[in-house]
Amino acid sequence: MHKYFPHTQHDVEEMLKVIGAKNIDDLFKAIPKDLQIKKDYNIPLALSDIELDHHLNELAGKNQILKIFRGAGAYDTYTPSVVSALSSRQEFLTSYTPYQPEVSQGTLQYIFEFQSMITMLTGLNVANASMYDGATSTAEAMFMANAHTKKNTILVSETINPSILEVIKTYARYKKINVKMIPMKDGITDIHSLDQSNDYMGVIVQNPNYYGIVEDYTNISNWIHEQGGLLIINQDGQSLGILRSPASFKADIAAGELQSLGVPLSFGGAYVGYLATTNALMRKMPGRICGVTTDVDGKRAFVLTLQAREQHIRRAKANSNICSNQSLMALSVTIYLSLIGKNGLKEMTQHVLNASHDLYTKLIHTGLFEPVFNQPFYREFALKARVDLKALNNYLLTHNILGPLEIENNVGLFAVTEKTTLKDINNFIEKVVAFK
Amino acid sequence: MIYYDKLIFELSKNERIGYHFKSDDFKTVTLPSNLLRMEPLDLPEVSELDVVRHYTNVSKKNFGIDSNFYPLGSCTMKYNPKINDQLASLRGFQAIHPLQPTSTAQGALHVIYETNRMLSELTGMYAYSLNTFAGAHGELAGLMIMRAYHDKNKDFNRQTIIVPDSAHGTNPASASVAGFNVVEIKSNDDGTVNIEALKAALNDTVAGLMLTNPNTAGVFEKDIKLVADLVHEAGGLVYYDGANLNALLGKAKPGDMGFDITHLNLHKTFSTPHGGGGPGSGPVGVSEKLVEFLPNPHIIKTDNGYTFKNFEDSIGMVGSFYGNFSVYLRAYIYILSLGKENIGKIGPYAVLNANYIQASLKHLYQLPIKDYCMHEFVFDGLIDQSTHVKTLDIAKRLLDYGFHAPTIYFPLIFSQSMMIEPTEVESKETLDAFIHALKVIAEEAILDPEKVKHAPHTTPVRRLDEVTAARSPKVSFKDL
Numbered sequence: 001m002h003k004y005f006p007h008t009q010h011d012v013e014e015m016l017k018v019i020g021a022k023n024i025d026d027l028f029k030a031i032p033k034d035l036q037i038k039k040d041y042n043i044p045l046a047l048s049d050i051e052l053d054h055h056l057n058e059l060a061g062k063n064q065i066l067k068i069f070r071g072a073g074a075y076d077t078y079t080p081s082v083v084s085a086l087s088s089r090q091e092f093l094t095s096y097t098p099y100q101p102e103v104s105q106g107t108l109q110y111i112f113e114f115q116s117m118i119t120m121l122t123g124l125n126v127a128n129a130s131m132y133d134g135a136t137s138t139a140e141a142m143f144m145a146n147a148h149t150k151k152n153t154i155l156v157s158e159t160i161n162p163s164i165l166e167v168i169k170t171y172a173r174y175k176k177i178n179v180k181m182i183p184m185k186d187g188i189t190d191i192h193s194l195d196q197s198n199d200y201m202g203v204i205v206q207n208p209n210y211y212g213i214v215e216d217y218t219n220i221s222n223w224i225h226e227q228g229g230l231l232i233i234n235q236d237g238q239s240l241g242i243l244r245s246p247a248s249f250k251a252d253i254a255a256g257e258l259q260s261l262g263v264p265l266s267f268g269g270a271y272v273g274y275l276a277t278t279n280a281l282m283r284k285m286p287g288r289i290c291g292v293t294t295d296v297d298g299k300r301a302f303v304l305t306l307q308a309r310e311q312h313i314r315r316a317k318a319n320s321n322i323c324s325n326q327s328l329m330a331l332s333v334t335i336y337l338s339l340i341g342k343n344g345l346k347e348m349t350q351h352v353l354n355a356s357h358d359l360y361t362k363l364i365h366t367g368l369f370e371p372v373f374n375q376p377f378y379r380e381f382a383l384k385a386r387v388d389l390k391a392l393n394n395y396l397l398t399h400n401i402l403g404p405l406e407i408e409n410n411v412g413l414f415a416v417t418e419k420t421t422l423k424d425i426n427n428f429i430e431k432v433v434a435f436k
Numbered sequence: 437m438i439y440y441d442k443l444i445f446e447l448s449k450n451e452r453i454g455y456h457f458k459s460d461d462f463k464t465v466t467l468p469s470n471l472l473r474m475e476p477l478d479l480p481e482v483s484e485l486d487v488v489r490h491y492t493n494v495s496k497k498n499f500g501i502d503s504n505f506y507p508l509g510s511c512t513m514k515y516n517p518k519i520n521d522q523l524a525s526l527r528g529f530q531a532i533h534p535l536q537p538t539s540t541a542q543g544a545l546h547v548i549y550e551t552n553r554m555l556s557e558l559t560g561m562y563a564y565s566l567n568t569f570a571g572a573h574g575e576l577a578g579l580m581i582m583r584a585y586h587d588k589n590k591d592f593n594r595q596t597i598i599v600p601d602s603a604h605g606t607n608p609a610s611a612s613v614a615g616f617n618v619v620e621i622k623s624n625d626d627g628t629v630n631i632e633a634l635k636a637a638l639n640d641t642v643a644g645l646m647l648t649n650p651n652t653a654g655v656f657e658k659d660i661k662l663v664a665d666l667v668h669e670a671g672g673l674v675y676y677d678g679a680n681l682n683a684l685l686g687k688a689k690p691g692d693m694g695f696d697i698t699h700l701n702l703h704k705t706f707s708t709p710h711g712g713g714g715p716g717s718g719p720v721g722v723s724e725k726l727v728e729f730l731p732n733p734h735i736i737k738t739d740n741g742y743t744f745k746n747f748e749d750s751i752g753m754v755g756s757f758y759g760n761f762s763v764y765l766r767a768y769i770y771i772l773s774l775g776k777e778n779i780g781k782i783g784p785y786a787v788l789n790a791n792y793i794q795a796s797l798k799h800l801y802q803l804p805i806k807d808y809c810m811h812e813f814v815f816d817g818l819i820d821q822s823t824h825v826k827t828l829d830i831a832k833r834l835l836d837y838g839f840h841a842p843t844i845y846f847p848l849i850f851s852q853s854m855m856i857e858p859t860e861v862e863s864k865e866t867l868d869a870f871i872h873a874l875k876v877i878a879e880e881a882i883l884d885p886e887k888v889k890h891a892p893h894t895t896p897v898r899r900l901d902e903v904t905a906a907r908s909p910k911v912s913f914k915d916l
Contacts, residue, residue, distance in 0.1 A: 002778045004515065005785055006863035015792040015864060019808075024784045027791055027808045028687055030656040035688045037780070043554045046775025049519055056769060060528025062543030066536060073756050074534050080455065082484060084525075086491040094500035094516050096508055097713040100841050102832065102895040103437065106498030107712035110491070113444055116913035120478050126911050129713070132569035135756045143613070163756045166732075170752030174580050174615040214471045241477060243467075248474050257756070267544045268534030268757025269569070270715035282909070288713070292916060293905035296890075300441045301897040305905040316599075316608035316618040323606055324570035324703065324718075328711030338444050338487045339454035342479040347457055354462035376467050393537075402536050422460035 002046070063267075066402040069359075069428060071380050071415025072210070073134070073161050074268060075238070075260040078419050079332075080339055083262055087332045097288075097323065101303045102295075107327065108302035111290040114334045121240040122254040123247025124276040129288040130330035131273030131322070134257025135164040138204060138234045139171035140320060141253040141275060144284045145230045147319060151201040152177055155194075155224075158184040159209035164234060168204065177201075187213045187373030187382075191220055202230035202252070208239055211373060211413065212356070212380025217249045225250065230281075237261045237274070237333070238418075239378055242349035246276070253277045260417070262336035263329055272329035282306070286320025348418040352379050355416040355425065362429045363414070368436060372411055380415045382407065387436065395435045401428060439896040440493040445913045447490060448480040454487050497896045498712070499840050505866050507793075509812045509843035509855025510604065510652060512682045512704035517773065520707070520766040529765060534757040538743045545742035548735045548758065551768045552719075558771075558779070559681070560691020561698055561721035565730040567759040571679060572606045574699025574718030575646075579614035580751040581697055581722060581729040582644050582673050588729075588749060591671065594643040598634065598672075602627035602653060602847045607646045607677060616643060626805045627653035627849055629663050638666060644673040649693065650683050650810035652847040652855070654790065664694025673697060673726075681705045682859065683787055683811035686780025696723045705782075706767035717763040733758070785860035786811040789867060793856055796871045800878040804850055811859070817852030818878060823885035827852040830877055832899065833891035837873040 001008075012024070021027055028036070047055060068076040087093070091106055098104030098111075111129045118127035131137035142154050156168060158181050165179075172179050182203070183190045189205055203224045208214045221231050230252040235243070237258035246254035259271040277285055283306060291305035308314065340348065356379050363369045369383040385392065389410045393403040404412030416425075482490070499506070506513035532541055552564045568574040579597065586594045597611035602623045611618045621633040628651060645667045650656045657663060664674045676695035682705045684690070690698050702708050703716040710716070722730060731754045733744035744758075771779065787810055794803065794813045801815035817827050831841035831854065843855040858867060880888050892898060910916060 002774065002781070004517070004774065004861055005778070005781060006861070007785055007788070011864040012788065015788055019788075019791045019795045021791070021808070024788050027787050028656075028784075029808070030658050030810075031688050032658060032661070035661070035692055037686065037688060041776050041779060042557050043776050043779065044772060046777055047772045049773075052519060052523065052769060052773055055772070056523040056526060057528075059543035059546055060526040062541075062546070063528045063532045064536070064540035065527060065531050066533070066540070068533055068536075070533055070535060072535055076531075076533065082454075082487055086488065086495070088521065089492070089495045090500045090502035091495035091498035092500075092712055093521075093709045094502050095498050095712045096506070096511055096513060096710045096840075099508075099843075100499075100831070100835065101900050102892050102897055103499035103835050103840065104497075104712070105441075105896050106494045106496065109441070109443070109494050109497070112911075113913075115911055116443075116445065117479065119912040119914070123475055126909075132573060133755050136569070136573075136754070161756075163753060166753040167755060170580070170731075170754055173752070174583055175613075176615065214467060216470050218470075240473075242473055244471055244473055245475060264530040264762075265533050266530050267532045267541065267761040268759075269755070270760040270762050271756075272715075282911075289909070289911055291905040292910040293901045295897040295901070296899050297897075299439065299897050301900050303900045303902055303905050305902070305909055305911070308906070314609070315605050316612045316620075318605070318609040318612070321572045321576060321606050321609035321613045322570075323572050324710075324714040324716040326569070326711075326715045327713035328709070329715055331712070334444075335487060335491055338480050338482060338490070339484065340479070341453060341455070341481050342477045343453055343481070344455040344457060345477060345479060347459060350464070351457075351459040351462070353465050353467070354459070357465045358462050376471060378467070397537070397540065402533060405535055418457070422462065 066400050067424060068402045069414055070402045070405050072405045072413055073163060074265055075417045076265060076419055077260050077262055077417055079262045079264055082339055083332050083335045086335050087328060092328060092331055098304060105302060108290050110331050110334050112302050114330045115290060117334060117337050118274045118276050122276040123245040124254055125279045126282045127274060127276040128285055129290060130325040130327060131275050131287060132326060133271045133273045134234060135167035137255040137273030137275045138164055139168050140286050141232045141255040142168060144253060144281060145202040145232060146175060146177055147284050148281060149201040149229060151199055153180055153199050154201055155180050155182050155203040157182045157189040157205045159189050160206045161210040187211050187375045188215050189220060194223060198227050200227055200229040202232055204232045204234065206234040207243060208378045211382045212377040213373060213375040214243055214378050221250045238349060241345035243378060252281060258333045261333045263332055270326060270329050272326040272333060284319060287322045287325055351418055352416060355420045356381060359414060359416055359425050362425065366429065366433055368432060380413060382411055382413050385410045385412055392435050396431060399431050401431060437896050438496050443913060444480045444490055447482050447486050450481055452481045452483050454482050454484040504838050505862060505870050506840040507842050507856045507858050508840060509857040510679050512857060512859055514707050514859040515861045516707055516709040517770065520769045523769055524762055524765045542741050545735060547765050547768050549737060549742050551764050552735060554771050555700060555719055556721060559698055559721060560689030562724040563727050564719040564721040566719045566764050567731045567754055568718045568720050569755060569760055570714060570716040571699055571701040571718040572610055574720040575606055575610035576614055577720045577731055577751060577754050578675055578697040578699050579610055579616065581726055583614060584729045584751050585726055586643055593641050596642050598637050598642060598645045600629055602651050602849050603646060603648060604652065604677060604679060623849060626655045627651045627847060628655055628657050631659060634663065634666060638670040640671060642670055642672045644675055646675040646677060648677040648680050650680050653805055654809040654813040655805060656810055660693045679704060683783050685782040687783045696726060702764055702767040707770045708763045708766045715760045715763050717760045782860050789858040789860060789862055792867055793858060793871060797874055800875060812855055812857035814850055815854045816850040818881055820882060823881055825881035825885050825888050827854050829888045829891060833877045833888045834873060835892040836894045839870055839873060
């Protein structure tokens with residue numbers, strides 16, 4: 001017996017009797033003999049609960065827990081205990097996609113709340129139930145622009161995070177979409193390099209961009225709309241609380257990563273992407289959308305809607321193949337935003353803005369770093385080191401500190417979060433100075 | 437389950453807060469006003485207890501696998517062990533940054549490497565990538581691999597993917613998204629591949645065939661080797677949709693059947709929680725000749741431990757980092773908890789359970805495929821339909837009896853499909869209770885058909901007006 005199999009010998013016999021089979025093997029007669037496995041699997045013997053506990057703790061112990069000054073798409077955010085306590089309730093955790101709405105109102109309701117919060121943060125009209133991550137969400141936004149404009153070239157700013165760019169390129173290749181880069185000048189998208197052309201389905205920019213720089217996309221927005229293309233802004237979740245919204249730049253689609261809103265780092269996943277758009281593009285949007293309706297008794301209720309766009313109805317003609325998304329992570333973000341609320345998000349983003357500038361100023365003051373760009377920034381910034389950055393980072397690791405990401409030769413990308421305190425920064429500076 | 441329909445926004449009251457945050461004495465920085473948020477931030481203002489009560493009440497409107505039996509066909513709703521959740525939440529896994537040096541994350545890389553290796557062994561494939569986030573994402577990557585392979589061979593006119601009409605909807609959708617044309621071929625009556633239809637569809641424009649085995653009607657493709665041979669002879673590749681792998685554990689490996697590319701759903705076969713629709717994990721696996729095309733980055737083992745490497749011929753990156761680590765970590769724990777002695781019992785017990793339900797109810801419900809089934813099977817509605825009680829009604833009435841409904845109206849090859857998948861974790865007692873409920877419903881359908889047609893009666897809400905919802909969509913709070 002094993003704790004996950006309840007079958008006693010007697011049960012098996014009784015069940016076989018009802019089925020009319022001699023033994024379980026008989027039930028597999030459809031599998032040709034030459035395809036049936038003859039050997040045991042080459043995997044380890046079963047571990048007991050206590051052995052598992054020991055083994056996993058040992059593996060976890062091989063991962064170094066660090067004081068993190070690195071971001072580049074994943075941020076050392078704090079998860080309030082309420083978020084983990086509520087999102088791990090079995091009713092949320094162990095349910096499937098809400099195909100039977102009468103017994104899935106819990107999931108459907110939080111999807112509705114999630115969509116509402118995303119539309120509120122982005123300023124756009126409609127959001128879906130979540131995407132895999134910020135990068136795939138941006139690639140799907142490109143597909144929407146492709147379907148809407150029937151044009152084959154997408155413009156992407158060079159200031160975008162290179163991982164997001166890689167994912168965009170992967171997706172573009174198979175749809176025969178050309179990816180054309182807009183050069184960067186002084187850390188921002190160089191609008192003056194753009195030529196007049198109506199071949200563009202749209203432009204993808206990021207805010208804050210890869211270097212943490214906050215760009216003003218007004219001119220790009222006007223320009224791409226004049227060319228008949230769409231504006232797609234990739235914007236990180238936390239920054240939506242303080243920076244200018246995609247809607248105020250007249251973005252047609254906003255996409256991005258929400259990990260910074262209380263989702264644990266977990267070595268890169270599970271995170272959660274969002275996608276929001278205008279009413280005009282709503283029916284081109286991939287993924288699930290939840291709407292409000294009533295039941296036969298007139299009670300307010302929630303239901304998956306506009307399913308005629310989706311794969312299980314439209315098959316080859318669906319506008320996306322997405323079915324499972326990151327629902328539980330969307331729930332976490334919804335609970336997080338409920339707790340933090342209007343005032344909390346303001347306070348935290350102001351803290352992050354202040355702390356990043358404090359770190360910047362103090363690093364420059366050490367004399368070991370010089371600025372790379374002179375632009376407004378939020379949370380992250382790039383500095384050129386006058387010391388060997390690799391050696392510095394190795395030294396910091398010995399003090400359990402994760403230093404900046406080296407994005408090009410001796411240029412480091414630093415990040416803070418709402419967890420970063422004045423003391424953390426001073427300690428970091430102390431170690432950097434000690435390295436000298 | 438209770439009815440509670442307040443939205444968090446409706447609890448909001450000015451000044452209330454649900455957080456306790458302290459900032460330090462930093463100099464206040466202000467960005468230029470053209471870069472700052474202009475609109476008010478209308479997030480809820482609620483206390484911590486408001487949030488706790490609200491989401492607790494919201495959760496109570498949901499049915500989970502811990503609530504009761506969840507026989508949703510092709511979804512493999514098995515128990516999600518608690519120890520997996522607990523150990524996956526260790527700080528050593530949760531607090532590590534994806535871009536910290538690999539030398540400081542060897543425990544995490546061990547999990548990636550070993551999960552990859554064990555999945556390869558269990559399915560007979562050469563290697564997997566865990567970077568794909570869900571089954572459909574694995575399909576997309578798998579089809580991109582197919583494209584990359586043909587492109588590398590300069591076989592540019594292979595633009596067609598063949599999909600049987602019994603396939604999951606994601607198959608044709610993924611093929612479309614990956615830029616292929618889709619040809620659907622008619623299946624045999626039992627949903628298996630019609631060899632003549634396949635032969636007629638094969639030519640030098642075919643990139644490959646996508647197949648689920650056992651198929652969506654719970655039937656094993658006994659001609660699978662012939663099917664694979666025919667596709668290979670025509671120069672195509674064969675893709676395995678792993679949604680139904682649960683049936684095969686302990687019995688057969690897709691790799692032995694001639695499949696070149698597979699995806700698995702760890703949130704089905706390997707017990708990771710579905711989370712109300714994700715996060716899933718959909719690793720994509722390949723045979724040896726296709727390894728170089730797997731998504732970047734790859735994990736490799738060196739003398740100095742594990743590290744990541746990019747392959748030149750790779751289809752590229754399919755996500756920002758390495759997929760849903762916290763999800764496949766649970767699958768890793770699950771596989772080890774069963775081990776070599778037990779994991780091979782999954783298929784046999786799952787198949788035993790499905791056949792037991794099938795045999796116990798076939799005198800009341802139409803059984804279109806009269807043979808042993810694999811891990812799931814399809815009833816085509818009631819035998820006695822004199823009162824016009826439909827599959828939808830039966831499904832809704834099951835909710836009243838405390839069971840989740842089966843998958844309904846799928847596969848499309850039958851008009852009243854009820855696709856039932858019990859999984860190996862259910863006891864005879866649970867199955868008997870479910871069988872009893874379906875017997876009672878069959879009886880009610882004749883004696884009190886209106887009761888069944890208007891079910892459910894006891895759920896937090898009853899049947900919904902889906903038409904109005906789609907005609908004038910209200911999809912956010914401000915639309916109300």
